[in-house]
Amino acid sequence: MEPKKTEAIILRTRDLGESDLLVTFFSSLYGNLKGVAKGARRSSKRFANSLSTFSLVDLQSRERRSGDLVLLESCELLDGFPGIRxxxxxxxxxxxxxxxxxxxxxxxxxxxxxxxxxxxxxxxxxxxxxxxxxxxxxxxxxxxxxxxxxxLSRCSRCGRQYKxxxxxxxxxxxxxxxxxxxxxxxxxxxxxxxxxxxxxxxxxxxxxxxxxxxxxxxxxxxxxxxxxxxxxxxxxxxxxxxxxxxxxxxxx
Ligand SMILES: [Zn+2]
CATH class of the missing domain: 1.20.1440.120 (Recombination protein O, C-terminal domain)
Structure with missing residues (x-):
């Protein structure tokens, strides 16, 4: 299947197994998605510190043959919004x-x-x-x-317009x-x-x-x-x- 490339905001991450991360993100093209970042908790060049909650990223993912989870292939940090942290x-x-x-x-x-x-x-x-x-x-x-x-246009009871x-x-x-x-x-x-x-x-x-x-x-x-x-x-x-x-x- 073709990889999807989209900007996204990381909503949440959770540890998965020994070394993976389960990432929930809101993407500009596909809305709310969940994906697995394989090996992200070991050092991984593909995800270089980009998978933190609230971060704006450019990410590439691929659909898996079964299930709702996508497979995250790479992720590049665009803005980590450091003031929030x-x-x-x-x-x-x-x-x-x-x-x-x-x-x-x-x-x-x-x-x-x-x-x-x-x-x-x-x-x-x-x-x-x-x-x-x-x-x-x-x-x-x-x-x-x-x-x-x-x-805000009219009263929902009597229908009178608000001017x-x-x-x-x-x-x-x-x-x-x-x-x-x-x-x-x-x-x-x-x-x-x-x-x-x-x-x-x-x-x-x-x-x-x-x-x-x-x-x-x-x-x-x-x-x-x-x-x-x-x-x-x-x-x-x-x-x-x-x-x-x-x-x-x-x-x-
Ligand atoms: Zn009224």
Whole structure:
């Protein structure tokens, strides 16, 4: 079979047998794949320190005759995002991004857009560029790419169009906004001002280039956090394992 060549981000590695590594990666062309790197734990020129979690690599693999695992033939490091490895808080955030990517895009569901987003976000936090806003942008855009964008155009109860004025509430079961005439603002239905709705609209829009700036007030950033946390918990069924480590830590 022909070898596959693709850029990929290493999501996880695990020891396999005496000397091999089982590598899970998200590739630009084929999405989430698992592969075996033979002899990678002995010194191996083919993999020269490139198989670390979060690394961006150029890899060549070959399908095996049976099973889902591919055979990794070579791997070249493009960017190890060293900033992430030197800071525990960043490591937690990167782990969250990786877990969310895997949850939204399980095996063999390719998404070049998701690959680009993950690469962009890892690079941003590795360089400490607006870490908090990078996380929010990643969450909102990833949900949208995964088919879970929040409907911001009209109230899911009465159908009234949102015209960009006044507060709107987020209603997790419908993944949509609802108006104040239909629902009361509460922890279950967090509110958003017009500034927040408009920031969320921008970040969800796939026509806009990726950005780690939300261009909104601190209050809107807080509202976005509440809305996205509740949206992600609702859609992904369970709180992501790594999510619980994010909140107690304040990033300086
Ligand atoms: Zn309504």
């Amino acid at each position: 030197s800071d525990y808080n960043l490591l937690l955030r990167a782990s969250y991004m990786v877990e969310m990517t895997e949850t939204l895009f399980p095996s063999n569901v390719p998404s070049f857009e998701m690959f680009q987003l993950l690469r962009f976000a890892l690079e941003a936090i590795s360089k400490r560029q607006n870490v908090d806003e990078s996380m929010i942008s990643f969450q909102a855009r990833a949900m949208k790419i995964g088919g879970f964008g929040i409907n 960009g004025e006044g507060r709107a509430l987020f209603h997790p079961p419908s993944g949509s906004i609802v108006c104040l005439a239909c629902e009361k603002e509460s922890v279950m239905t967090p509110g958003m001002g017009p500034d927040t709705v408009s920031a969320l609209h921008r970040v969800q829009s796939s026509e806009r280039p990726l950005s780690n700036r939300l261009e909104c007030s601190d209050n809107a950033v807080s509202e976005l956090k509440a809305v996205l946390t509740s949206h992600i918990e609702h859609c992904l069924g369970k709180k992501l394992k790594s999510a619980k480590y994010l909140h107690p830590i304040r990033f300086q």
